[in-house]
Amino acid sequence: MKIHKNIYYFFIILISLLVGYFAWPLIKLSNNNLDIIGEYSQKNYNSLNDFIRYFFFIAIPIVSFFFSKIYFEKKKINEFFINFKIQNSFQISDNKIYLFLFLIILFVLFEFLSLSFSTNKIDLFHDGQQLSSSYKSMIDGTLWSGSYIVIGIFYETLANKILWKIFDINSIGLVKFTNLLYILITKVLLVLLSFEITKKINLPKFSKYIFFLLSSLILFNCIDYNLNSGEIISFREIPILLTLIIFINSINSNKFINYIFIGIIFVLTFLWSVDRAIVLTIFLIFLLLYLTLNKKKVQVITLILSITFGWLMLYLVLNDEFIFFVSNTLSVIKEHTYINGIIHPLPFSEERNSTRATKNILIILISLIIVTNILFKNKIKYSNNFKIIFLILSIFCCLSYIYALGRSDGPHIKQTLAFPVIFFTTFFLYEILYFLSKSINKLEAKRSNIFFLLPILFLYVFFVNIDFNNIKNFSQRFEIYIGLEDKNFLNDDDILFINETSKIVEKEKCIQLFSNDAALLYLLKKPSCTKFYFVYSIGSNKKQKEFIEELKNTNFLILNGKTDSWGVPLNIKYPIINKYINENYVDYKKVGSRLLKIKKN
Numbered sequence: 001m002k003i004h005k006n007i008y009y010f011f012i013i014l015i016s017l018l019v020g021y022f023a024w025p026l027i028k029l030s031n032n033n034l035d036i037i038g039e040y041s042q043k044n045y046n047s048l049n050d051f052i053r054y055f056f057f058i059a060i061p062i063v064s065f066f067f068s069k070i071y072f073e074k075k076k077i078n079e080f081f082i083n084f085k086i087q088n089s090f091q092i093s094d095n096k097i098y099l100f101l102f103l104i105i106l107f108v109l110f111e112f113l114s115l116s117f118s119t120n121k122i123d124l125f126h127d128g129q130q131l132s133s134s135y136k137s138m139i140d141g142t143l144w145s146g147s148y149i150v151i152g153i154f155y156e157t158l159a160n161k162i163l164w165k166i167f168d169i170n171s172i173g174l175v176k177f178t179n180l181l182y183i184l185i186t187k188v189l190l191v192l193l194s195f196e197i198t199k200k201i202n203l204p205k206f207s208k209y210i211f212f213l214l215s216s217l218i219l220f221n222c223i224d225y226n227l228n229s230g231e232i233i234s235f236r237e238i239p240i241l242l243t244l245i246i247f248i249n250s251i252n253s254n255k256f257i258n259y260i261f262i263g264i265i266f267v268l269t270f271l272w273s274v275d276r277a278i279v280l281t282i283f284l285i286f287l288l289l290y291l292t293l294n295k296k297k298v299q300v301i302t303l304i305l306s307i308t309f310g311w312l313m314l315y316l317v318l319n320d321e322f323i324f325f326v327s328n329t330l331s332v333i334k335e336h337t338y339i340n341g342i343i344h345p346l347p348f349s350e351e352r353n354s355t356r357a358t359k360n361i362l363i364i365l366i367s368l369i370i371v372t373n374i375l376f377k378n379k380i381k382y383s384n385n386f387k388i389i390f391l392i393l394s395i396f397c398c399l400s401y402i403y404a405l406g407r408s409d410g411p412h413i414k415q416t417l418a419f420p421v422i423f424f425t426t427f428f429l430y431e432i433l434y435f436l437s438k439s440i441n442k443l444e445a446k447r448s449n450i451f452f453l454l455p456i457l458f459l460y461v462f463f464v465n466i467d468f469n470n471i472k473n474f475s476q477r478f479e480i481y482i483g484l485e486d487k488n489f490l491n492d493d494d495i496l497f498i499n500e501t502s503k504i505v506e507k508e509k510c511i512q513l514f515s516n517d518a519a520l521l522y523l524l525k526k527p528s529c530t531k532f533y534f535v536y537s538i539g540s541n542k543k544q545k546e547f548i549e550e551l552k553n554t555n556f557l558i559l560n561g562k563t564d565s566w567g568v569p570l571n572i573k574y575p576i577i578n579k580y581i582n583e584n585y586v587d588y589k590k591v592g593s594r595l596l597k598i599k600k601n
Contacts (some may be wrong), residue, residue: 005072012068013369023060027053032244035541036338037573047337050344050405057347057361058398062368069376083375083387085294094205097198097212103457104216107464112184113474114467115225115451117481122172122489123228125563128518129534130175134160136527138170138450144324148531148538150332151273153325155236161186167482172489174482179227189220189241190233190422196248197426202383207433213456218425221463222418233418239276240396247287247392251385256302262287263306267314270325274332277405279399284394290388303501310442329544336508337406339539344408356413357404363420364401367394370427381434486523490541493592498523500591505556514553515561515594529554535570544576557585557597 019079029046040047069075122131133147133156140146149156160179164170164337198212242265250258265336266284269277279462284303291300345351372392374382382390396419404413470477487495502524510529513520516536520526530550534537538547564570571578581597588598 008072009065009068012064013061016056016064020057020060021346021348024053024057027056027464031338033338033540036335036539037568037575038339038341038345040338040567042568043343045343047406048368050408051402051570053344054361054401054405058365058368061365062372065369066372071370072275073376076374079378080372080375082291083384085384087271094208095197096102096205097209100209100212101191101195104213104220104460107460108184108191108192108220109186110466110471111187111464112180112225112369113471114465114575115180116467117173117477118176118227119484120228121491122519123485124494124517124519124561125536125566125577127172127175128520129156129520130160130178130521131473131522132528132533133157134164134175134265135170135522135525137161137594138164139527143410144328145317147533147542148331149175149328149530150336150534150537151236151271152274154268155269156337157272158271169482171482171484173484174535176227176489177478177482179235182221182238186223186233186238186241189238190222193241193248193422194219196245197389200248200251200383200385200389200501201430202381202386203430203433204437207437209453210456211429211433213453214462215425215429217456217459217463219422222421232414232421234415236273236276237418239265239272240400242279243280243283244396248389250299251388254298259303260306261268262309264304266307267444268308270329272509274329274336274538275403278333279396279402281397283392283395290479295540315524331539335539335543336537339407339537340407342408344405352554353408353410353413356410357408360401360404360413360416360420363417363424364397367397367420367423367424367427377392390423390427393419397423490523494523497591497594500589501558501596504589504596508555511556511558513561514549514557514559514577516563516566516570517558517561517594520558520561535574536567538574541576546572547574547577548580555599556588557581559595559597560593562593 015036027049029049029052031041031044032047033047034041039045049270066080070077104600122128129151133149136146137143137157138161143149143153143157147157160175163174163178194212194215197215198208200278201208201211203211219233221231223235245261246258246261246265249255260285266277266280269280284307288300288303291303314325320327345354345357345363347354371387371390374387374390401416402417404416486498490498500519505524507527511521511524511533512524512529513533518534518536521533529534532543532547532550538544559570567573585597585599588596590596
């Protein structure tokens with residue numbers, strides 16, 4: 001009895017997963033950053049362990065499958081890499097698909113304008129990252145020199161500061177609106193990504209319409225406007241989505257201007273989110289190899305010059321702040337995983353979050369196996385250009401799991417599903433429509449074929465929440481929302497604390513937190529006395545000493561915040577600072593659960 005080769009592949013991958021499973025705990029480098037107290041230091045754990053384990057766990061099945069294809073199907077390695085070659089194909093222009101693009105974006109805009117603005121209580125920890133850094137920059141004009149930035153200067157400081165200046169108001173409502181605006185941009189980009197993919201797929205026109213309408217509907221519904229929920233697709237993916245759109249648009253095109261945009265976006269991503277910038281850095285290495293393989297010398301030179309020009313312009317624009325930017329960014333890359341890190345669970349175990357992590361890793365692995373299989377195929381079903389799209393999506397599937405390797409909790413693991421969702425939406429819709437293409441072709445021959453799209457368009461009405469009364473009154477509602485007082489976003493305990501403490505620190509030029517409740521600085525309308533407004537991320541002994549040096553002219557400290565229990569207690573996490581505070585400050589007043597300390601005379 002002849003055994004089908006797919007059975008061999010199944011057992012080879014299964015055995016590879018078992019090897020990865022048993023090898024996982026054997027990869028254990030010791031901690032090389034002992035002065036940062038956190039979960040890693042407490043367990044003598046090296047931050048590189050999770051990265052090595054993950055890529056090893058993924059690589060074994062992929063490499064095994066790759067060479068199995070060569071062995072069982074007598075494939076040649078050059079058959080795999082020949083698919084990296086760009087195919088020159090003529091794209092037929094079709095005005096109807098642009099009409100659908102217009103209609104979908106209109107739906108997305110109507111959904112945004114229909115929003116009922118939420119007055120949910122702020123998260124003193126996470127919302128504080130945007131509020132307090134922005135407020136200090138409004139006061140003294142500093143960027144990295146005045147605040148230690150953890151995510152990115154645009155997200156934490158600049159965007160809110162710019163909008164506050166435009167509307168001449170400092171408010172929580174305007175910051176929340178900024179985040180809603182990010183989500184709108186993400187939804188539009190997901191539609192544009194679907195549009196660019198649609199133009200490259202090998203399907204008849206009518207099938208393309210169905211693909212575009214369904215893929216757009218699925219993707220932009222993967223993120224909603226609930227700011228308190230962790231969505232599958234985060235708005236922090238904006239620069240990566242932009243890069244993907246521009247790259248796909250550049251396939252089978254000699255538009256060198258696209259590579260100018262990619263280079264500039266790459267540089268600016270360091271201002272947006274450091275972890276996304278790391279992912280784009282790895283992608284750009286692949287992109288340069290891909291362009292070199294296709295002998296696109298002009299595009300390679302353009303991309304390199306664009307990146308060089310971007311860094312030069314950033315240096316000239318930032319001036320003295322550039323040195324602080326570089327130092328801050330390198331510090332975050334080096335230290336933040338040790339500060340914020342949660343050890344990744346062993347796949348297929350009963351450890352916390354293991355089930356979710358295992359599921360996501362397997363989904364990523366399946367996407368890579370599918371792409372490997374596709375790249376060995378020479379069928380007309382997949383054009384080279386479409387294979388490249390699948391490959392790029394699978395690369396981002398793999399790389400985006402980096403977000404969960406620095407902090408392996410539920411929300412961060414969940415957000416690594418963004419690109420797998422995009423990949424499998426594209427893959428399954430294409431497979432289904434390709435299979436049904438003969439039947440769909442018959443519909444395309446009819447003049448009334450557009451009516452067969454009406455049920456899909458009806459789905460938009462069903463899934464997109466549109467309120468025409470809210471749309472009509474959007475401007476009025478927006479003005480009211482951004483003008484709301486801070487107390488509308490606070491609970492009674494926090495209102496009491498702000499009212500009491502504001503009187504005490506009224507004459508102070510600045511105050512300092514020794515608490516994770518970062519939003520208190522903005523709420524008290526006082527800048528941080530040190531650059532460490534976000535105390536949670538101080539980290540190393542060197543940073544603790546910097547904190548103390550900048551603290552010397554500070555009269556008041558706030559301790560015992562509501563979010564101080566998130567992670568290692570601050571008095572244990574920062575022993576040098578805690579000792580200095582105990583020696584130089586005394587208790588002044590307790591307001592609710594929080595404690596004010598005053599400097600000794």
